[in-house]
Amino acid sequence: MSNYTKYLASHVTSxxxxxxxxxxxxxxxxxxxxxxxxxxxxxxxxxxxxxxxHLKLGLEGGAATDSKDPAKFLSQFMFVVGxxxxxxxxxxxxxxxxPVPALAESWEPSADAATWTFNIRKGVQFHDGKELTIDDxxxxxxRHTDEKSESGALGVMKSIKEIKADGGKLVLTLSEGNADxxxxxxxxxxxxxxxxxxxxxxxxxxTGPYKMASFEPGxxxxxxxxxxxxxxxxxxxxxxxxxxxNDATARIAALSSGxxxxxxxxxxxxxxxxxxxxxxxxFNTSGRGHYVFIMHCNTAPFDNNDLRLxxxxxxxxxxMVQRILGGYGKVGNDFPINETYALFPEGIEQRSxxxxxxxxxxKKSGHDDSVLLRxxxxxxxxxxxxxxxxxxxxxxxxxxxxxxxxxxxxYWSNVWNAQPFCxxxxxxxxxxxxxxxxxxxxxxxxxxxxxxxPDFDKLLYEARSELDEAxxxxxxxxxxxxxxxxxxxxxxxxxDFVNAASKNVKGYVHDIGNxxxxxxxxxxxxxxx
Amino acid sequence: MxxxxxxxxxxxxxxxxLRYKERFPLLALIVERLLLSAALLLAxxxxxxxxxxxxxxxxxxxYLGQSATPQAVANIRSDLGLDRPVVTRYFEWLGNAVQGDFxxxxxxxxxxxxxxxxxxxxxxxLAFCAAIISVPLAVGxxxxxxxxxxxxxxxxxxxxxxxxxxxxxxxxxxxxxxFFAVKFGVATFxxxxxxxxxxxxxxxxxxxxxATLVLVVLAHMMRMTRAAILSVMSSxxxxxxxxxxxxAFRSIVRHAAPNALAPIxxxxxxxxxxxxxxxxxxxxxxxxxxxxxYMVDAVTxxxxxxxxxxxxxxxxxYILLNMLADILAIIANPRLRHPR
Numbered sequence: 113m114s115n116y117t118k119y120l121a122s123h124v125t126s127x128x129x130x131x132x133x134x135x136x137x138x139x140x141x142x143x144x145x146x147x148x149x150x151x152x153x154x155x156x157x158x159x160x161x162x163x164x165x166h167l168k169l170g171l172e173g174g175a176a177t178d179s180k181d182p183a184k185f186l187s188q189f190m191f192v193v194g195x196x197x198x199x200x201x202x203x204x205x206x207x208x209x210x211p212v213p214a215l216a217e218s219w220e221p222s223a224d225a226a227t228w229t230f231n232i233r234k235g236v237q238f239h240d241g242k243e244l245t246i247d248d249x250x251x252x253x254x255r256h257t258d259e260k261s262e263s264g265a266l267g268v269m270k271s272i273k274e275i276k277a278d279g280g281k282l283v284l285t286l287s288e289g290n291a292d293x294x295x296x297x298x299x300x301x302x303x304x305x306x307x308x309x310x311x312x313x314x315x316x317x318x319t320g321p322y323k324m325a326s327f328e329p330g331x332x333x334x335x336x337x338x339x340x341x342x343x344x345x346x347x348x349x350x351x352x353x354x355x356x357x358n359d360a361t362a363r364i365a366a367l368s369s370g371x372x373x374x375x376x377x378x379x380x381x382x383x384x385x386x387x388x389x390x391x392x393x394x395f396n397t398s399g400r401g402h403y404v405f406i407m408h409c410n411t412a413p414f415d416n417n418d419l420r421l422x423x424x425x426x427x428x429x430x431x432m433v434q435r436i437l438g439g440y441g442k443v444g445n446d447f448p449i450n451e452t453y454a455l456f457p458e459g460i461e462q463r464s465x466x467x468x469x470x471x472x473x474x475k476k477s478g479h480d481d482s483v484l485l486r487x488x489x490x491x492x493x494x495x496x497x498x499x500x501x502x503x504x505x506x507x508x509x510x511x512x513x514x515x516x517x518x519x520x521x522x523y524w525s526n527v528w529n530a531q532p533f534c535x536x537x538x539x540x541x542x543x544x545x546x547x548x549x550x551x552x553x554x555x556x557x558x559x560x561x562x563x564x565x566p567d568f569d570k571l572l573y574e575a576r577s578e579l580d581e582a583x584x585x586x587x588x589x590x591x592x593x594x595x596x597x598x599x600x601x602x603x604x605x606x607x608d609f610v611n612a613a614s615k616n617v618k619g620y621v622h623d624i625g626n627x628x629x630x631x632x633x634x635x636x637x638x639x640x641x
Numbered sequence: 642m643x644x645x646x647x648x649x650x651x652x653x654x655x656x657x658x659l660r661y662k663e664r665f666p667l668l669a670l671i672v673e674r675l676l677l678s679a680a681l682l683l684a685x686x687x688x689x690x691x692x693x694x695x696x697x698x699x700x701x702x703x704y705l706g707q708s709a710t711p712q713a714v715a716n717i718r719s720d721l722g723l724d725r726p727v728v729t730r731y732f733e734w735l736g737n738a739v740q741g742d743f744x745x746x747x748x749x750x751x752x753x754x755x756x757x758x759x760x761x762x763x764x765x766x767l768a769f770c771a772a773i774i775s776v777p778l779a780v781g782x783x784x785x786x787x788x789x790x791x792x793x794x795x796x797x798x799x800x801x802x803x804x805x806x807x808x809x810x811x812x813x814x815x816x817x818x819x820f821f822a823v824k825f826g827v828a829t830f831x832x833x834x835x836x837x838x839x840x841x842x843x844x845x846x847x848x849x850x851x852a853t854l855v856l857v858v859l860a861h862m863m864r865m866t867r868a869a870i871l872s873v874m875s876s877x878x879x880x881x882x883x884x885x886x887x888x889a890f891r892s893i894v895r896h897a898a899p900n901a902l903a904p905i906x907x908x909x910x911x912x913x914x915x916x917x918x919x920x921x922x923x924x925x926x927x928x929x930x931x932x933x934x935y936m937v938d939a940v941t942x943x944x945x946x947x948x949x950x951x952x953x954x955x956x957x958x959y960i961l962l963n964m965l966a967d968i969l970a971i972i973a974n975p976r977l978r979h980p981r
Binding site for chain 1: 697702704711712713716717720746748749756759822823826830831835836927930935939942944
């Protein structure tokens with residue numbers, strides 16, 4: 113084994129490298145796929161999880177307005193809190209993004225994918241000692257699908273027509289076939305609660321590895337180990353303390369002074385400074401969130417595809433990733449899906465900055481006025497800078513962009529999804545189907561590019577109920593190409609999730625599902641003394 | 642501050658009222674001030690309500706942000722009664738507030754009074770610790786500066802305290818964190834306090850924010866003390882005290898300080914009010930769960946019941962402290978009690 117692969121292996125052992133990352137680098141260094149894979153497994157197994165200790169997290173996003181009701185979880189803070197005490201029916205695989213069993217042991221679709229039967233795990237206890245029953249599951253899902261519900265999962269639950277218990281099994285009848293149904297149940301709002309949480313939605317009683325000991329909204333939440341946890345491969349530390357820290361400098365100070373073990377949202381401007389601290393490790397994970405420039409396909413002058421193409425070719429993606437994300441991100445290809453999604457269509461040519469092509473399409477479009485781009489710092493961090501950078505790269509293609517800075521208050525209601533060209537942000541969705549249905553379907557409320565294509569819609573519906581994965585992948589490729597070449601989306605970059613931990617935090621899993629190890633950070637790591 | 646004490650009235654005004662005021666000038670003042678305060682608070686509540694209403698986007702829209710669906714927005718609006726006219730909602734809120742019921746937070750559905758009880762306690766604790774150190778320190782340093790005026794100690798006191806006030810408070814906070822928490826590791830950070838803490842732990846946790854606040858408010862009070870005493874020092878009776886052979890420090894403490902009290906009390910009150918209501922930045926930097934942080938969170942999502950309650954409490958603190966300053970100034974200076 114070369115020194116380099118040894119070094120990589122040690123990196124895996126210390127918990128600092130994901131499988132994906134390791135395999136890529138080891139194979140680049142000349143190892144075969146099997147050898148690299150075996151090496152990864154060995155190195156990863158060398159990490160013997162240690163139990164015990166008190167884990168402290170300093171997280172951005174908590175507010176005094178946070179609600180304990182899982183239906184109303186909004187902040188990053190509550191995202192992690194919910195994962196500590198509760199379980200969903202299904203989880204997503206950290207490496208592949210495919211659904212894996214949690215409180216549902218297994219599931220079976222009907223041939224048209226419109227009826228799903230879930231077997232619920234037996235012998236699982238809630239924190240109050242009551243046994244989990246099928247009725248709790250049904251009540252939970254019903255609470256989140258109620259028309260009057262304020263649940264954040266209402267969107268993903270909309271397609272469920274009927275929820276019922278059938279001989280101890282959960283049967284979901286959908287209004288149309290959906291091959292992604294299990295994955296949708298991994299939404300972090302859908303925590304299974306005793307009697308669905310109808311009696312006391314904020315009781316924070318679940319089946320998770322930790323019991324809530326105290327909670328002050330936006331300030332602090334503490335947890336004690338649940339000794340009756342039904343799983344042994346999680347919940348390594350004895351107790352958890354999550355502290356709300358909305359000031360970026362405060363988080364960094366708390367981590368570097370050893371007061372907390374882990375912080376989220378390290379800014380691209382400070383990450384290189386933090387890297388120099390002796391006891392700190394940076395965890396950056398590819399994410400699904402993307403920074404976008406969106407044009408309304410049905411509004412002049414953007415109703416001209418040549419103008420849209422000109423504006424796409426005039427985007428200098430590499431510079432954006434370097435300057436706006438500090439290098440912590442990946443370039444985008446003008447469709448909202450990246451390799452973190454299951455069934456990602458590989459091999460689509462990367463669009464790059466090409467002033468000549470941009471000038472060609474611009475000329476062809478016949479538009480010769482300046483183009484008004486609206487932006488605001490709330491669209492995404494650095495949005496105003498990004499707009500100015502874009503203005504510069506467009507100038508080289510002879511396109512004149514006029515940047516208009518809008519107030520942050522009301523940006524999401526008055527500018528985004530209302531004005532024909534603006535900067536915006538999209539968080540990821542659990543599946544490709546969800547992403548496209550949310551923002552690219554003709555009838556979607558949030559079709560913020562006004563992309564209305566019956567052939568696209570048809571393909572989307574077909575792919576949704578297609579149970580054959582290979583066929584489905586091909587459909588997703590076709591849809592990606594449509595959005596990329598004819599849509600109103602300019603997608604320069606996907607941002608990485610950048611978090612940091614002290615070096616004695618081990619076992620961190622780079623989960624492609626979402627930030628902070630898909631919210632599971634506190635239940636997955638352990639502390640080395 | 643003392644204008645309102647001037648109850649001088651033209652001859653021929655109602656005799657009884659005048660006599661009542663003359664007999665109990667302090668009591669009359671307090672009653673008058675309390676009535677005015679109530680009117681002021683009412684005006685404040687209208688202003689806050691109107692201000693939050695005028696912000697773009699209502700609670701339902703801003704709370705859900707980019708993830709708002711028309712359905713969810715409508716659900717929240719009808720749930721909270723936001724679809725009714727503004728005036729109806731204001732008077733409904735007012736009716737409850739007068740009875741001491743500030744309602745529940747729209748966002749978290751927790752009782753506002755309960756939350757504020759905790760947060761206000763934290764803020765007051767921080768302010769109290771800072772005040773108990775900064776006020777004696779500032780007055781003491783001010784006297785010292787007068788005693789050594791235009792000599793080295795005076796200059797050192799001035800330069801250091803002015804430097805401290807010139808730096809933005811978050812910067813002082815960061816400097817203290819950098820040195821005392823990160824480099825030397827002697828101070829507790831973050832300063833998050835919670836119920837199960839012992840008193841000593843609590844004191845340790847607030848050490849850094851208190852130090853920051855002391856540095857921020859010190860200079861103002863110190864300079865005022867110095868200026869007030871100096872102006873008294875140049876008066877004739879101080880010359881007499883000096884001529885009759887009193888020691889310098891003694892003449893400052895016995896003769897100059899009491900006469901300089903009124904302006905000092907005023908500036909102290911102003912700074913105390915600042916300690917309670919103006920510490921948002923310090924609370925954020927030190928991750929301290931106080932009122933300021935609570936109100937900022939609420940304003941960002943237009944959580945009206947919380948914003949209203951916080952705004953009223955802040956206004957009340959300001960009004961009360963100013964009233965207290967006036968009363969103390971009158972007690973300290975009998976001339977104000979018998980206006981000509």
